[in-house]
Amino acid sequence: MPEATIVCLDDSEYMRNGDFSPTRLAAQKDACNMLCGSKIREHPENSVGLMTMAQRRVLVTLASDQGPLLAAAHNVQPKGQIDFMSAVQVAQLVLKHRQAKQHRQRIVVFIGSPIDADEAQMIKLGKKLKKSNISIDVVSFGEEDANTKKLEAFIDAVNKEDSSHLLVVPAGAGNLSDSLASSAIIGGSGAGAGIGGGGNDFAEYGGIDPSADPELAMALRISLEEERQRQQQQQQQPGSEDQAMDTGADAPTPAAPSAVSSSQAPAGMEDDPELAAALAMSMQDQSGTSSSQPAAAPPAEPDFASMTEEEQLEYALRMSMPAESAPAAMDSSADAGGEPAAPATEESAATPADQAQVAQDPEFYANLVSGLPGVDINDPAIQEALRSLQSASGGNGEEKKDDKKDTSK
Template sequence: MEATVVCVDNSEWTRNGDYTPDRFQAQSDAVNFLAHAKSQANPESAVGVLTMAGRAPRMMVTPTSDLSKVLNCTAQIEIDGDAVNMGAAVQIAHLALKHRPNKNQRQRIVLFAGSPISEEKDALVKIAKKLKKNNVAVDIVSFGCEAENAEKLQAFHSAVTSSDNSHYVSVPAGAILSDVLISSPVFQGESGAGYSGTGGMENESYEFGVDPNLDPDLAIALRVSMEEERARQNAAAREAAAQSGEAGPSGEENPATAPAPAAEAKQGAKAGEAMEVDDEDPLLQEALAISMQAIGDDVAQAGKTGQAAVEGDVSITDDDAQLQMALQMSMEGARQGQKEELDRASVLSVAARRP
């Protein structure tokens, strides 16, 4: 959980087109991706934006967990001034971090340097030591003038780092700035957790392209949607099979496809207890038994090892906690919002199967 202030270089030097499409736009894209990475790493993290050029450094937005404010802020930044005032900008960023609302957040400054730095090396080192004393980590991204600024920025980095909590990244001309930073320590963080990203940058090794460790709510919602879709498809297939003539020539059900009477009656009784229906309605009991059997079929198709109904709740004998939670959420939604619709559809299905 961090509070981060991103220092943006908005000097006239950033109009240079040696990065695609130019230094300023490449930097803006990298800042947006960085804000996404920080918010996904921990929803309680906060990001602020500060511009370094112009008459004086300007705090565009103080550290906030509202990602939309950061994205709107970066879209409003304009190129202004011939040079950056790195020393003053870093100290203002430190002041903003010092007054962060959540004192449990670690302090970090991400400094983008895309133009020549005018401050002396000794002055920068003095500021860096002050930041180190106050436990402020600084990530430095040097681009555009990386060779010219290398000595000053490396000295600054050496003075501010403590237990490798600060990082220095130099991006050569012609490279895509955001692509280089995504695989760098600036985005990976101290834990090396990485960035799953959005908009086509997901790690394809995860189911649905979403890392459940970074966004568990989205992963569960997608899993629930998948299970509900399977249930609908299975119900439609069974109804179509019943209407197409599963019954034999004598009008009796095919023994190979007919459910076992004892098992069906047992499932119907437990379903009736879970859904709080009238036990004296055998037709509705049978419909609910078929509904519960459909859920069991879905679990079996998902590769689960067992299915049981215990006191009205569905439990899965497997270590897949997320699937268990998804099924519980799906069942709870069925109980509260769709019970009448499910009962009515099941009764119609049973009526259609009877001679």
């Protein structure tokens, strides 16, 4: 909220003392200039006035320009004794005639000489200021032993919602401006201490006073706003990704690699063919087989003891057909005296006629059955099965012998 401030300077003879470098008056002027600049920068509508307490003269009325304040403070010279009660009442009248009545009222008093009023009078004045909604800050330096007790009672009487402050700076404590800058007076109304004041008033401009450099302050404000929006988008983006992951978290994991179908795809994947294709490729890479041609699980070993001879022969034939039909055919043709068949390749696979011929060869079955675990080739039942198979294919055997004789001629 905008504020109207009257700064009261101590221009008594006590200001000639050198316990503050270089003198009390010079240290007070530096602190006053810093305070006026801070109040003006704190809010664009703030106004500051300046007056002296020994001569009780208003040097500058309420204004928002710091130039006249600096010039008036520079021309102040020590003369006479201060009248604390009268000076504060004059400052109250100046604030009463301010143009913007809605502005808050504040008086800042620099005191470096003894106060002539008693404690009861100061408490009465403090209650009057509190009734008028006037806050007051007091900077006491150089005469802290004589003034501290009175000023504490005065601040207690005028204080309302911690809006008034007392700063006591003993002699030899260092620079008066530094002590003032580290107090709650700079910034007003209990705001954080610091040169420039205002606490977080310029936080939206990156700490830059917009009245001092409007272009830089606006650029910083835009940059901060863009950064804030970018952070909000980053906070929202992980949430959406997590939601999408949660949606597909319950998708069934296939026990064996298989092609991705619409019934097996996770929820929401039916409308995204690219995601389905990516999942299929991932499954293909993990299994090492094509998703369209799944690898068959290894067959369980059958129970030969419970199988009949015909079932055992049929199982042996089924197991040997894919890989051994071509070598068996080559061996049989070689034993018959013919030319050895060409080895089976991917381009020249066994035809159905060759497979049928192998299936009717008794010697092939005899060799095959003899290699099965737990099977005795001399078993009468197996011998009977082989003889029946040989009698069924006897005509073919005679034809093979005739072909052999013709070839030898």
